[in-house]
Amino acid sequence: MLHVRSIWNGAISFGLVSIPVKLMNATENHAISFRQIHLDDGGRIRYRKVCELEDTEVESAEIGKAYEEADGTLIPITDEDLASLPLPTARTIEIVAFVPEDRIDPLQMDTAYYLSVNGAPAAKPYVLLREALKRSQKVAIAKFALRGRERLGMLRVVEDVIAMHGLLWPDEIRATDDVASDDGVTIRDKELDLADALMDTLGEVDLDTLHDDYREAVEELITAKAEGHEAPAAPAEKNGGKVLDLMAALEKSVSAAKQSRGADAGERAGGKDAEVHSLPAGRSGTRGSARTAPKEVGGKKSTSTAKKTTAKKTAAKKSPARKSATKTAAKTSAGSAKPSGGTAASRTAAKKTAAKKTTAKKATAKTTTAKKTTARKRASA
Numbered sequence: 001m002l003h004v005r006s007i008w009n010g011a012i013s014f015g016l017v018s019i020p021v022k023l024m025n026a027t028e029n030h031a032i033s034f035r036q037i038h039l040d041d042g043g044r045i046r047y048r049k050v051c052e053l054e055d056t057e058v059e060s061a062e063i064g065k066a067y068e069e070a071d072g073t074l075i076p077i078t079d080e081d082l083a084s085l086p087l088p089t090a091r092t093i094e095i096v097a098f099v100p101e102d103r104i105d106p107l108q109m110d111t112a113y114y115l116s117v118n119g120a121p122a123a124k125p126y127v128l129l130r131e132a133l134k135r136s137q138k139v140a141i142a143k144f145a146l147r148g149r150e151r152l153g154m155l156r157v158v159e160d161v162i163a164m165h166g167l168l169w170p171d172e173i174r175a176t177d178d179v180a181s182d183d184g185v186t187i188r189d190k191e192l193d194l195a196d197a198l199m200d201t202l203g204e205v206d207l208d209t210l211h212d213d214y215r216e217a218v219e220e221l222i223t224a225k226a227e228g229h230e231a232p233a234a235p236a237e238k239n240g241g242k243v244l245d246l247m248a249a250l251e252k253s254v255s256a257a258k259q260s261r262g263a264d265a266g267e268r269a270g271g272k273d274a275e276v277h278s279l280p281a282g283r284s285g286t287r288g289s290a291r292t293a294p295k296e297v298g299g300k301k302s303t304s305t306a307k308k309t310t311a312k313k314t315a316a317k318k319s320p321a322r323k324s325a326t327k328t329a330a331k332t333s334a335g336s337a338k339p340s341g342g343t344a345a346s347r348t349a350a351k352k353t354a355a356k357k358t359t360a361k362k363a364t365a366k367t368t369t370a371k372k373t374t375a376r377k378r379a380s381a
Helices: 079-083 120-136 189-202 213-226 246-268 303-318 320-337 344-380
Strands: 008-014 017-025 065-068 074-077 092-099 109-117 139-146 149-158 161-167
Touching: 008 120, 008 139, 017 120, 092 149, 109 120, 109 149, 120 139, 120 149, 120 161, 139 161, 189 246
Parallel strands: 008 092
Antiparallel strands: 008 017, 017 109, 065 074, 092 139, 109 161, 139 149, 149 161
16 A cells, blocks of 8 residues: 555546545655745745735635636635536546557656555455456546546556556647748658667667666755865766767767677677687698698597507508508609699600519519528528
């Protein structure tokens, strides 16, 4: 239950259902108020209500209200006169329709109120109206009388409370015909694109994080003066002069907003930029892409690479002849791969010469083996 004073007691008229309610302000003003003083001596300036006929000060209990005609004649109107007006809205919030909320022009919005249950019997019909508004996703349009005049209102649900916004009558909204004019103004698509980019870069904001900087500054000023300290100095203006180039101003605004957003994102990511490393270039004459170093996991070479290296070493130890043949073949391939200007015939001759040398080496090896065998036989005999 709200611990605020109600400003009106009445009932919501929902068809034939009557819901007793209390009306209270939903908002409060936090602005700092000042008193008027006499500059010469600092004395308070007060306004006193004085009767013009008697030239004496009058208490509030002795003051009533009257309507002044064009000739200055005053027609007294009492509270009883107003309460007896033949209007159903004198003490009733009369619901007249239910409409989608977007049908209400925000320009019509006025003071906001909370409607609270007035008595236990009103609880069930109050909850019934609240849940009906929730399920219909509509707002109720009502008429009510407050402070001497009939008003228009909009009822909607805020959390679990029915709130009422006072609405201005349609004829109280001034026309915009003479307020703004775009005669002779042309907006280019590029300017609109920059404006859209600025809107996207600035993004959204949590309204709960916004606060009144002016009020805080005034409070600091009052505190400083009360303690005899020097008043805080005004900050230097950020933007001086007139904006002459709209495009330049938009571009600078977008750039500044992006830098601000980028700095925020950098702080969230730890303030480090990603590093990009280029791969080593491949050697000329090799097939396919350049060979890369084996990947390391925890400072060790890849298992598959280590196995291949071991296999190669073992094969080299077991077969020296194969190793020699492999070297000879590699030399031959390297010689043939060289971009020489020789003909096919010269290359063929080179191959034959290599083949003859290999055959001669094999024949020499056989002769040496045969001699050793003969020598062993003679020794044994």
